[in-house]
Amino acid sequence: xxxxxxxxxxxxxxxxxxxxxxxxxxxxxxxxxxxxxxxxxxxxxxxxxxxxxxxxxxxxxxxxxxxxxxxxxxxxxxxxxxxxxxxxxxxxxxxxxxxxxxxxxxxxxxxxxxxxxxxxxxxxxxxxxxxxxx
Numbered sequence: 001x002x003x004x005x006x007x008x009x010x011x012x013x014x015x016x017x018x019x020x021x022x023x024x025x026x027x028x029x030x031x032x033x034x035x036x037x038x039x040x041x042x043x044x045x046x047x048x049x050x051x052x053x054x055x056x057x058x059x060x061x062x063x064x065x066x067x068x069x070x071x072x073x074x075x076x077x078x079x080x081x082x083x084x085x086x087x088x089x090x091x092x093x094x095x096x097x098x099x100x101x102x103x104x105x106x107x108x109x110x111x112x113x114x115x116x117x118x119x120x121x122x123x124x125x126x127x128x129x130x131x132x133x134x
Contacts, residue, residue: 008072010035010042010092017095018119020065021047024058026097029121032112042092044112047121048103052082058097059086066090 014031021029026047035042049055059077067073076089084099085106096108 008070008092013066013070013072013090014043014045014093016066016069017045017062017090017093020062021045021058021095021097022121024061025054026058027100027121028103029119030109030117031119032109032116033118034112034116037113037116041089041094043094045093045095046103046109047095047097048100049097050100052084052099055084055086055097055099056080059088062088062095 018029018031026049029045029047032044032046033042034044038044047058049058063074063077072090074088074090076087078087078089079085085102086097088095088097098106098108
């Protein structure tokens with residue numbers, strides 16, 4: 001099998017993934033810049049979905065929109081909406097979509113330095129959602 005080689009701006013891809021998650025009303029969206037500490041990716045994105053159909057909607061839209069806009073399919077996808085945790089690996093960006101219980105139980109964001117957070121969605125659920133700027 002050929003190596004997965006991507007010539008893509010990792011920051012632009014990360015921003016696009018954040019925007020799609022926000023548009024699909026993911027909660028508690030957090031983006032980490034791990035370029036200096038990880039050999040697996042440049043960015044890790046975590047978000048919470050409110051239900052199994054919501055997990056599917058977010059992951060489906062990521063797949064369709066990233067493919068349509070950047071011509072990039074995930075090189076791997078683990079889990080599905082019934083597993084309550086989906087991981088989409090775009091090589092330079094790894095997206096974790098979890099339900100609230102899994103997110104609290106595994107506390108994945110504690111694995112990374114909080115100083116490396118470059119985007120965190122507003123805790124105010126009544127705030128208007130917009131394309132993030134970071």
